[in-house]
Amino acid sequence: MTAEFALNPHEPTPLYAQLYRMLRLRILDGEYAEGEAIPSETVLRDVHGITRSTVRNAVALLVKEGLVQQIRGKGTIVTYTPINHSIWNFGGFTDFSRARGQRPVTSLLSRTIEDGPEGKVLKLVRARGVAIEETRTFLNLDTSWIDLRRFPDLEKFDFEQLSLYQVMREHYGVVPTRSELTLSIVPHSDLTRQAFGPTPEVPGFICASGDVYDSTGRLVERTSVIYSPTLEMKVGMSWNGAQPRPTHAPVSA
Structure with missing residues (x-):
């Protein structure tokens, strides 16, 4: 060991x-x-x-x-059979957008400190998207819960200007590396309307929720990411021998 x-x-x-x-x-x-x-x-x-x-x-x-x-x-x-998949990119949404030559934008919808099962938790709700000239298009509605025992004073950072994962890397020495997420469909809400505008033609939204860990398996973040109906998500399959393994284009915080 x-x-x-x-x-x-x-x-x-x-x-x-x-x-x-x-x-x-x-x-x-x-x-x-x-x-x-x-x-x-x-x-x-x-x-x-x-x-x-x-x-x-x-x-x-x-x-x-x-x-x-x-x-x-x-x-x-x-007895575990690995399935290779990721939903966005663990540099974070900001790094992913910049790597594609896009200008990322964030709107901080709420920032609160709540009581968690083992202490205080910072809850961030952010609309994430890209800007082309003066037009902003939001693609994700991200909710994050972060343990303030591990990240003290995290609430003092400006997360409309700064990337959450960049702050974790540079100020706390923590690098998110793995996610375990569940896909589901969620209904319309005040938050989805705030992030994406009215979308009456859409019956629901794809949501990926679960946990994010660092390289030692310690919990970094609990997350819920709701995706805009305008976002195109590509899913492919790769085979290793006779075993098909799904691979999804990278997605999250």
């Missing part, structure tokens, strides 16, 4: 949850491939200097999530 994934007994997150996060990340990254066994309970205990019950609690979370299966005589076997 590398130092990057060393467990930290001084971190507020319990050791079993840290171990679960570490193992989960290695499974999702393919370091522990489907059909292979993760390190044994004894190995994990000895490497990290933790108790067997800590290891068992971490593995139980992996089993519950369907990432591994415990098989007598074989150990704890990875």
Whole structure:
């Protein structure tokens, strides 16, 4: 186990949850491939200097999530089949737009501090889009929830002028690298009308919601991104042997 994934007994997150996060990340990254066994309970205990019950609690979370299966005589076997996909780009919307030669624009619709399950959370609601001369077209309606324990004073930045992910990288040393998002359809609301204008011909909007993580598997942001009906989204399929794997053109914060 590398130092990057060393467990930290001084971190507020319990050791079993840290171990679960570490193992989960290695499974999702393919370091522990489907059909292979993760390190044994004894190995994990000895490497990290933790108790067997800590290891068992971490593995139980992996089993519950369907990432591994415990098989007598074989150990704890990875059952996760990776699917390569991303929804926009993890430089963030701003970097993505600039890379395409577009001028990104943001309208901050609201900025509030709320009580989260483990402390104060900054909630940002932003309309994101591009400008051509004086015309602004908003393509996304982004809602972000960020833990202020990890990002103290984040609420003081001007997110109409600054990129959220750029601030995370440059001021906090945190780089978002992975998302786990669920696609759904959401109805019209005051916020969608504020961002996209009246769209009575559209029965609903595509929404991607879920969590964003850094390279160590720590939560960076909870997000919900609603897409304008004028945005074209391309979906393709690539095959590796006999297994089809969906690939989506990059999308998000």
